[in-house]
Amino acid sequence: xxxxxxxxxxxxxxxxxxxxxxxxxxxxxxxxxxxxxxxxxxxxxxxxxxxxxxxxxxxxxxxxxxxxxxxxxxxxxxxxxxxxxxxxxxxxxxxxxxxxxxxxxxxxxxxxxx
Amino acid sequence: xxxxxxxxxxxxxxxxxxxxxxxxxxxxxxxxxxxxxxxxxxxxxxxxxxxxxxxxxxxxxxxxxxxxxxxxxxxxxxxxxxxxxxxxxxxxxxxxxxxxxxxxxxxxxxxxxxxxxxxxxxxxxxxxxxxxxxxxxxxxxxxxxxxxxxxxxxxxxxxxxxxxxxxxxxxxxxxxxxxxxxxxxxxxxxxxxxxxxxxxxxxxxxxxxxxxxxxxxxxxxxxxxxxxxxxxxxxxxxxxxxxxxxxxxxxxxxxxxxxxxxxxxxxxxxxxxxxxxxxxxxxxxxxxxxxxxxxxxxxxxxxxxxxxxxxxxxxxxxxxxxxxxxxxxxxxxxxxxxxxxxxxxxxxxxxxxxxxxxxxxxxxxxxxxxxxxxxxxxxxxxxxxxxxxxxxxxxxxxxxxxxxxxxxxxxxxxxxxxxxxxxxxxxxxxxxxxxxxxxxxxxxxxxxxxxxxxxxxxxxxxxxxxxxxxxxxxxxxxxxxxxxxxxxxxxxxxxxxxxxxxxxxxxxxxxxxxxxxxxxxxxxxxxxxxxxxxxxxxxxxxxxxxxxxxxxxxxxxxxxxxxxxxxxxxxxxxxxxxxxxxxxxxxxxxxxxxxxxxxxxxxxxxxxxxxxxxxxxxxxxxxxxxxxxxxxxxxxxxxxxxxxxxxxxxxxxxxxxxxxxxxxxxxxxxxxxxxxxxxxxxxxxxxxxxxxxxxxxxxxxxxxxxxxxxxxxxxxxxxxxxxxxxxxxxxxxxxxxxxxxxxxxxxxxxxxxxxxxxxxxxxxxxxxxxxxxxxxxxxxxxxxxxxxxxxxxxxxxxxxxxxxxxxxxxxxxxxxxxxxxxxxxxxxxxxxxxxxxxxxxxxxxxxxxxxxxxxxxxxxxxxxxxxxxxxxxxxxxx
Numbered sequence: 007x008x009x010x011x012x013x014x015x016x017x018x019x020x021x022x023x024x025x026x027x028x029x030x031x032x033x034x035x036x037x038x039x040x041x042x043x044x045x046x047x048x049x050x051x052x053x054x055x056x057x058x059x060x061x062x063x064x065x066x067x068x069x070x071x072x073x074x075x076x077x078x079x080x081x082x083x084x085x086x087x088x089x090x091x092x093x094x095x096x097x098x099x100x101x102x103x104x105x106x107x108x109x110x111x112x113x114x115x116x117x118x119x120x
Numbered sequence: 121x122x123x124x125x126x127x128x129x130x131x132x133x134x135x136x137x138x139x140x141x142x143x144x145x146x147x148x149x150x151x152x153x154x155x156x157x158x159x160x161x162x163x164x165x166x167x168x169x170x171x172x173x174x175x176x177x178x179x180x181x182x183x184x185x186x187x188x189x190x191x192x193x194x195x196x197x198x199x200x201x202x203x204x205x206x207x208x209x210x211x212x213x214x215x216x217x218x219x220x221x222x223x224x225x226x227x228x229x230x231x232x233x234x235x236x237x238x239x240x241x242x243x244x245x246x247x248x249x250x251x252x253x254x255x256x257x258x259x260x261x262x263x264x265x266x267x268x269x270x271x272x273x274x275x276x277x278x279x280x281x282x283x284x285x286x287x288x289x290x291x292x293x294x295x296x297x298x299x300x301x302x303x304x305x306x307x308x309x310x311x312x313x314x315x316x317x318x319x320x321x322x323x324x325x326x327x328x329x330x331x332x333x334x335x336x337x338x339x340x341x342x343x344x345x346x347x348x349x350x351x352x353x354x355x356x357x358x359x360x361x362x363x364x365x366x367x368x369x370x371x372x373x374x375x376x377x378x379x380x381x382x383x384x385x386x387x388x389x390x391x392x393x394x395x396x397x398x399x400x401x402x403x404x405x406x407x408x409x410x411x412x413x414x415x416x417x418x419x420x421x422x423x424x425x426x427x428x429x430x431x432x433x434x435x436x437x438x439x440x441x442x443x444x445x446x447x448x449x450x451x452x453x454x455x456x457x458x459x460x461x462x463x464x465x466x467x468x469x470x471x472x473x474x475x476x477x478x479x480x481x482x483x484x485x486x487x488x489x490x491x492x493x494x495x496x497x498x499x500x501x502x503x504x505x506x507x508x509x510x511x512x513x514x515x516x517x518x519x520x521x522x523x524x525x526x527x528x529x530x531x532x533x534x535x536x537x538x539x540x541x542x543x544x545x546x547x548x549x550x551x552x553x554x555x556x557x558x559x560x561x562x563x564x565x566x567x568x569x570x571x572x573x574x575x576x577x578x579x580x581x582x583x584x585x586x587x588x589x590x591x592x593x594x595x596x597x598x599x600x601x602x603x604x605x606x607x608x609x610x611x612x613x614x615x616x617x618x619x620x621x622x623x624x625x626x627x628x629x630x631x632x633x634x635x636x637x638x639x640x641x642x643x644x645x646x647x648x649x650x651x652x653x654x655x656x657x658x659x660x661x662x663x664x665x666x667x668x669x670x671x672x673x674x675x676x677x678x679x680x681x682x683x684x685x686x687x688x689x690x691x692x693x694x695x696x697x698x699x700x701x702x703x704x705x706x707x708x709x710x711x712x713x714x715x716x717x718x719x720x721x722x723x724x725x726x727x728x729x730x731x732x733x734x735x736x737x738x739x740x741x742x743x744x745x746x747x748x749x750x751x752x753x754x755x756x757x758x759x760x761x762x763x764x765x766x767x768x769x770x771x772x773x774x775x776x777x778x779x780x781x782x783x784x785x786x787x788x789x790x791x792x793x794x795x796x797x798x799x800x801x802x803x804x805x806x807x808x809x810x811x812x813x814x815x816x817x818x819x820x821x822x823x824x825x826x827x828x829x830x831x832x833x834x835x836x837x838x839x840x841x842x843x844x845x846x847x848x849x850x851x852x853x854x855x856x857x858x859x860x861x862x863x864x865x866x867x868x869x870x871x872x873x874x875x876x877x878x879x880x881x882x883x884x885x886x887x888x889x890x891x892x893x894x895x896x897x898x899x900x901x902x903x904x905x906x907x908x909x910x911x912x913x914x915x916x917x918x919x920x921x922x923x924x925x926x927x928x929x930x931x932x933x934x935x936x937x938x939x940x941x942x943x944x945x946x947x948x949x950x951x952x953x954x955x956x957x958x959x960x961x962x963x964x965x966x967x968x969x970x971x972x973x974x975x976x977x978x979x980x981x982x983x984x985x986x987x988x989x990x991x992x993x994x995x996x997x998x
Contacts, residue, residue, distance in 0.1 A: 034148075053146075061185065081148075082148050083148075
């Protein structure tokens, strides 16, 4: 496989939503690229997982899709975040921050000297 | 989640465009990836190749995407169903046999569901029927459990109870109606409290019901729905018109809907606390003719109501210690239970019977499916090789099974719809809820549910078998292998065993009912029904006010009828045997210490005219018949049955001794003893039965019994002509023959044995088809082997013996299992049997023999075909 880190299960949806919230409507390739760029190319987005996540978010009503024209003049499906998606994003961000905070505290514990 | 499922369902419905869209989207992704590389200087071809490699397997991704997008279960189910329909279409013979088998089983269930639904769930068109209870008096000492209420008792309960929102009472009686000066008609009337119809929760179809102030003295009437539709064409302007009821004019104030069972009446009037022909004094002392109902308050249970009634019963006993009904206890029975009554055990038996019939039908189809599914091994092996999962293949088989069961449910519902009118006609006279029997939405829903269950159950095993396939061997052998068929053959023999066992249980059940019916019908009834014409007659109190006028009329009618041409003899009786009418009176021997009135036992009491016993051929064993001289001024006399004479008088008999009878305590001399008669039912003689001369115990309602020389059914016109010479305004009611009355008294038993017999016959037919199928396919599979045997010198008889040996073992096992099953289940039909043991050896052996015979025929026909195999052809086929 690649030397890049795969995206952790469950966090991809958060990344997709955040990307759309920050950068506006994007097509699938764009979303993947932006996420990889944001992670300084540490993450590699597997298309096999990205599209199912997009589909699920769309079915949930967190994002909406619209056909538009891509930068290379092709028909492309653009996704944008909906109000429900924004709400879901806020909730997940709060949750994530909490989880990260807790983990950080554990990481910060000093090891007892043997 | 709901929302996602909804979208996926929508997506499922329009899959085509979305596939194209998806392809576009994914292709764009790949192209953009490639272009990015090209911009970085990678050669064009390499860039695309790398992008495609990086992207992964496009097709498998599309597949996953599709699965997630739509509901794959629905999509594959639709595909499975389409495929199943196509397969069925290609093999209509198989489909027809399977669907017909199942339709018979399911249709029988649908028909019985509709009966059960009417019995246990029919709403009767009234408000909250579940809150209605019927109140009964019970004389536990004398073991009489269904007694009416006397007026004082009803009043006490009405004034003191707290469990009921309201209570009401009615008493049915036959009424003569003059509608508008036309011919008089005899109808079912009801005396009711002003509260009765409202308590019942009935709805006025026009006008209104009674007001509280109309309970006494008012001459207002409510007419019943049936009379309204038949005689007034449902015209609402009937309100305010006058009708003459027993000679008194009443004003119609409303129309009441038809009520269930025996609660219905054609004409409702008030004044419920007076009864025509019964003195007010007797009414106050305990004449118990009122049938009360109560509507429970919300949240009050029957149990609570019963406890309160116990208290009130004690209060009544303290307040009216001398009354005939003082010591009775009281109970409350839910109206529905009361209406279903004794039919309950019959209904449950029928339900069990149709359940068993369905098992047989299912077994047949499971059998067919087993052959069919295992016969498709090659196809299944191929599909498995191409990557179909076993679950997917099982789903495909289940779709076929469900398709069959659903088609059968539709056909079965149709069968039930066609046969139901016949069933209702059969049930009309002995199921109180017969008119509520119909195929309704809940019945259809139950049928569909049943069919669903049937589809799953009968398909399950064949699907498991059919889907289990060793791909390599199946493809290599070209499907010829019979190794797998061996296992399924074992399963099929087991199915035959089950079918035979269940059929035998049904057959034995039907056999027992038939034996019981036959025994019942051949009971010595004690009377001779041949050529007896029966018709009822009611004397309105307005023109026949007293005992004298009654007896004068009855005696004259009897003598006029006797002198008519075509009449051998004629007499009248207040309660002919098996007519359903009877009355009981308290009695005591007028010797030594006489027990108080309310401790005296009750005996059947009938008023008759002189000559009654001769007319009915009831032998007079001792003493004399009544004569015209036994009138109101003469000493009181009675005739008793042989059993009564023996029970009360011991060896010495009762002849010439005195007994005290009735609430008024008249003392009478026994002047005759007659043979025992089965008055109430053919099943048993009445223990105690008294006859009294109509001149001394007058009745406004009597039935004429005319022994004709010709066909009694043709006597009606003559009877009317004779009657009109005495009183042209009197209508005849309940015109029939005594033979018909006897037949009617057996109607419920007849209904049961006809239905159970029909189910048993169907089960046997279905089983024999099943046996035939198994043996035939065995022969088909073994043709090459049998050919070899014959080529090596086996005789035809030997071949037949081989085949029969194979098939008769499961049949024998089934007979054994069925026999034990029938013995174990016997006690459940015990209630329905008359003097017939559930272990009746003749019944059991007859059923076993019949089934053995049918099974043998079903085996021998295909076995014979095996014997006719031409060895050469058989071997060449291999």
